Amino acid sequence: MLRCNIPPANFSPGAGHADRTARAPAAPFHRGDRLVSDDSTSPFSTNPWLEAQRQYLDAWGAMWRAAAPSAAPAPTSPADSAGQTWSDSVTAWWRSLIAPSAPPPMQTVLAAVLAQGQAYLQMGETFMRLLQRMGRPEAAAERWQEQVAAYFGDLKAGFSNGSHGAAPLRSLMAFWELPLDTWRRTVSSSAATPGDFLAGLKPQGASDFTDDLHERLGRFLSVPALGYTREWQERGQQLLRLGLEYQRAFQDYAEVVSKLGVDAIDVFQRRLVERGDAGTPITTLREAFDLWVDAGEEAYAKLVSTDEYAEVYGTLVNRLMALKQQGRRMVDEAAGGFGLPTARDLSAVQRRQQELNREVAALRQELAALRTRRTWSQTPAPSAGGAEE
């Protein structure tokens, strides 16, 4: 078991660190406008942290050097008791210590830098595993090819089925979670069900189940509405129908986007071969990262410039808007029934207000022109539509 002085991922000053908190100031994070982190005696100093990072990586390096190059399985980055890796810990430590004390506008930047820093470090850890699997530089070419093929095979499999194996590279593509997540949040505010209740399903293989579900629900929703409340019931059925249509559009979109990971790996491999053939090898981790970014952009650009993508994207937005609009209509109807102002009422007022603004601006302009004409040579002109200062 590897031991080092890395702070635990859930480390927070003043919580369970008696020897540290004893020396900690009562208001720990700021002294005036300065963050108290450059003082080596402070529990928030970065120096012990940097030293901990060094020790940790040294220990990890010693561990993989000790492993036999060909037979032993590659050591992975040691994890703490919570199963977190070194890069996870770096991020968690900074989140707990620095991020909360930064001014609010800086939080977004810190979060972005941290997320990418973590992604980069995770990629470094993945590469370390690859280098270890390939053995020493003097290993035979056949073994190299075998190991590289296995490595990329694992990554592709991870992207295809969402397994944990692809997590490091997947984290570099976290952006792809963003549009789907945004849609889920948007839907939450308008649909009867919280969030996207089918979103957890993986695109591949999910369609059999969801098609069947949609068909059954479709049959149920086509039952004619009866009785005193039939109009309300019909609107409810329409809302659910639109919800199902949106679900289909969401799955189509997710399926198109899900190809991206595998495509990016293919481009990455091709670019690596090109570099090898051209005699310009990858000499740093950062070069490998930049090549991965280029590969991602290339695969992405190819995908999103297709008519297929434009169509599934347009359909997704249109279906979501149709769903939201139907939900709003029903809310409006209910609010109107209680004598409350509705969105439709507000919209009518806003439209009328804009018409009045135009009329007022035109009248002011006409008045200003008349005044200017009368006093052109004597005095400066007054304001037109608004207020000159």
Add this chain to the structure above:
Amino acid sequence: MLPPETFRITPDQAMREMQDFGARLTRGLQTLGDLGEIDVGATAKDVVYREGKMVLYRFRPLARELRRVPVMITYALVNRPYMIDLQEDRSLVRGMLKGGLDVYLIDWGYPDGGDRFLSLDDYINGYMDRCVDVIRRRHALDKINLLGICQGGTFSLCYAALHPEKVRNLITTVTPVDFHTPDNLLSRWVRHLDVDLLVDTLGNIPGELLNWTYLSLKPFRLTGQKYLDMVDQLESPAKAKSFVRMEKWIFDSPDQAGEAFRQFTKDFYQRNALIKGEVSIGGHPVDLTRVAMPVLNIYAADDHLVPPAASRVLGDYVGTDDYTALEFPGGHIGLYVSGKSQATIPPAICRWLSER
């Protein structure tokens, strides 16, 4: 087949690289945490006119002698106009002021629900026209110079076609004209959108939605790689501040007035009606052949938002005999904020105007 010599990294070296990066990240995050408030807008300016949320500013001159005809800058409705005056050493405005120009700027503000029915007619024949009149009166001139930025360039172009008697010279920068060039991703993405349904449902279009759309043009670079690139520079507080200023600007996105968004997206992006002569603003057709005043068209060779081909064609449609094109070797934003642009763009604008 991947040649064995593709990787020339030893595990020891990779380990050192990760360790070094971790140390730089640690120190960089500390710098960011210590930065405090971020100021934007480097040059002093005064309000000369306001109407609703729109404000017309005049920048305080920096040259002893001012040119007689002022320039009115019209910014896009997306993002905020302080991008052209981000900080002292990255300011298009400052360069123009130092060149002796008298510079006005329209700031559209942040539309809210009450502005939902603002149309392109309100923006172009309303706000813009009244701002032009204010400046004409202040300077006792019949015509002034216009400079438009991105969508503001398209607005300026439409304005010059609708009111040519008030425009002496027109400068367009990174301005979309042909919206259907093959490399225009934005226009491709909106082609299947039901824009009426979108606007009728949402009212104003949220700024975050547009922001996400722009970032998703190059997601790996704009949401990932650039932050790693910055880690190398974050140890310098001055560089960190510049970086955070840009970040503040990128994510400072006003909502879009629904009706204006509806018309702009349908007529310009979906129908490409500007170059077909089929755009009508407030019932008045926009005929680009009426743009007979001198035109300077500046575009960026590496623009991912407005592809150069979308701007370059302007000369084919305007009615002027005095047309100048200037290609900047950089990107959409770099044209205003890069060090390279500071030395080239403002002097080029001043020189071109002084010759006219």
